[in-house]
Amino acid sequence: MIKKAKDPGFGHKSQKNIRGVMNKDGSSNVIHLNKKFNVDDLYTFFIELSWYKFFFFVLLGYVILNLFFGAIYTSIGIEEITPSRGNLLDDFLNGFFFSAQTLTTVGYGGIAPQGITANIIAAFEAMIGLLCFSFITGLLYGRFSKAKAAIRFSDNLVVRDFKEGKALMFRLMNSRKTVMIEPEISVTLSLNIKDENDQYQRTYYRLQLERDKIMYLPTVWTIVHEIDSTSPLYTYNTAALQSLDAEIYILLKYHEESFGQTVYQASSYSFDDLVTDVKYRPSSSFSPEGYTLLDHDTLSDIEPMA
Template identity: 75%
Template sequence: MAKKIKDPGLGHNSKKNIKGIVNKDGSSNVIHLNKKFNIDDLYTFFIELTWWQFFLFVLLGYTLLNIVFGFVYMAIGIEEITPSRGNFLDDFLNGFFFSAQTLTTVGYGGIAPQGVTANLIAAFEAMIGLLSFSFITGLLYGRFSKAKAAIHFSDNVLLRDFKEHRAIMFRLMNSRKTVMIEPEITVTLSINEKNKEGEYKREFYRLKLERDKIMYLPTVWTIVHEIDDKSPLFKYSDKEIENLEAKLYALIQYHEESFGQKVYQITSYDFSEDLKSGVKYTPSFSFDEEGFTVLDHDNLDEVTRMN
């Protein structure tokens, strides 16, 4: 008899075709309404950006600051830093590039503030530049030093015959060359079904795995849940499992050598989209002529039909 577990924070209330709480990449799928902005959230916001988004923000911020100060120098009179060229565009470009030199504290010497007002503005801009680049440097360090797992999960989860029963399984491997030390995984099954009152409810089960912890992982780990009489999926046929509104949530933790600490990664599988039946995984690693183990990362999702 399958044993239900307490609500892990996802809620029992449900509806038909409900979306998963966690995306496959581990990000949250929750829509937040009326969330109050907190200045402390800025650091998390910039840390969580992708690299191209981060550098785009830096480029846009840098350009915008120089445009603003370029107009400021135009407003006080471009003659305060350099003789006027007689047209708006050339004068603005002089103000823009002088701003860039001041903001970065480069100071080529071709243009220099002449009056008190221009010197005060340039001094203020130099302070903003120092603070801005210190902030960006801190963010860069935070992004590089942030301990992060690099697990590659298979895109599919399989339903197949296994030993005397059936099993559902998926695979994972480390995207880095380091060895995963003491990896441990927890898999939660969420089943969404209509009850006798016609309401949809979610029930949660912690799946018993063939192995949920190993000493180290240099290659590929296949996570297997055998569908025996104690499994919550035992009462369903293969066809019913394929049509089941069910999701798997997998959380893995291990010691990462690169950072010298424990890291975590989460993913999810939707039975309606990711489940494949009657197939098995093809080997992801082989051996070369010299006896070395060769791990092919492109084969993690490869399957073949079972005989």
């Protein structure tokens, strides 16, 4: 008997060719409107940034702070820290580089505050520098220590002959060298179908898998959903399957040796990725010495059915 699944939080209302709620890499497609800013969100924002964006913001903040304090030192009179060179640009550059030395608490000694005003500003800037670099150090630790899964999913969904009927399949592997311990997977199908009122509705089904949990995974795992009489895809032929407005949403969890804890990774497939009457090529082989060889470049390789 085909059983519908409860709404996983995506909602039942829909429209034609609606964009999936989740991307292939597990990131969300939800756009938040009228969300109130919270200072606590800064930590999450910087932790989730890509590395090049993270260092861009660090560099941008560093330059802005030095420009700000450099302008202050110039405005109070550059003579407060070093003799003037007679033009505004050179004086500003002296203020900028003195600010950089103060902010980082380097203090080369070539330039030093002389008056009480410059000393007060320099003392305040040094405190700001200590706080900023402590914050950045905490973010770096958080980014490196955050437990992350490193799962690669095949680029395609495959529908092929299986046993007495057909099956829906995709593959995954760990992009690290560690062994995935007790991986467990759940797959939800979302069908976008027009109802009798010409309104589009999304219906969800929890797909039954040949195996949804294994002891450990050192190589490649092919996830198999058999399209039998209990499958929500049973009434569709091959052509109809390829034209379905459908998505599958995946949640995988396993124990990651690198972090010593359970990690999660989400992903999704659109039925635009569906390929029929093909099979996956083997990704592993054996060396003459008897070692198992795993080729990461062949995860998505397919070939016609014999």
